[in-house]
Amino acid sequence: MLEHMRDYYTPGEIAERFDLTLDTLRYYEKAGLLRRVDRAPSGHRRYRTDDVELLHLIRCLRDTDMPIARLREFAELVRDGDHTIPERLEVLQEHKNRLDDRIAELVDRQGAIEHKIDYYLGVLAERAAETAHTLKDVN
Amino acid sequence: MLEHMRDYYTPGEIAERFDLTLDTLRYYEKAGLLRRVDRAPSGHRRYRTDDVELLHLIRCLRDTDMPIARLREFAELVRDGDHTIPERLEVLQEHKNRLDDRIAELVDRQGAIEHKIDYYLGVLAERAAETAHTLKDVN
DNA sequence: CCTTGACCTGGAGCGCACTCCAGGTCCCAT
């Protein structure tokens, strides 16, 4: 249990945990998705628990194609404190709407592609039947 | 009925129909997604019914994030004739698998985002309740 | 004859999200 309550995480640990490269992690920081991260005396970054939590959400939103710029706006709201919760909510709800639409679109196209696959399968089946027929005639 | 059987369509018509720009249409042709399209004596493009059909599928596959390079491969198979149907089938099936996975991922993230929205809504509700309570005390 | 509008060409440019690199520091183990 205590292992899970560590105060700090190294860049390598974070990169592995979120399947990001160190470069991407630094890029996110530069882009303002993360606050200026803490440092060890060596100068190496040390991520805190709340960085991890925010990264979790960031990952989730990026995976659903929220652009970096929008993500930065959201991260700024988080940094500005609890009074921005209504605005954060608005961002998330708007994103969810987009996502719902996108999923609906993908499902729709999925159907069309399936249909095309079935069509091709039908062509192949017919072709196979014809070949069988020919063989029957010949033999 | 006869209107729908026209032999040729102008670039403008096609662009509108598929919600693509003329630039994109030309880009697709250069990229090998479409064969070298027919021309009017003036040099203007004239799209045939089978261009339209292929574009339909291309649009569907692009909308589901098939990369241009893969689309070009597919288009080449189409140009190579009916004997490539098994390979086309493979491309489509592999793409459908990717798409299924992608949809599953999005739905998963959708749930996480919804959860976060609910969390924020909870915070706001609690805050509203506290305010009401304070007012009650004061009044 | 002149304008307008649709389209043509080749090639440059753009926005996004990384990704890579050179050259450096720090710390630990052999």
Add this chain to the structure above:
DNA sequence: ATGGGACCTGGAGTGCGCTCCAGGTCAAGG
């Protein structure tokens, strides 16, 4: 003290998918 590994910096480069542009042609209408 030497080597290796993890990490640092600023800045350049990459890949993708368009998107824009200059300068032109062509056909129809006034």
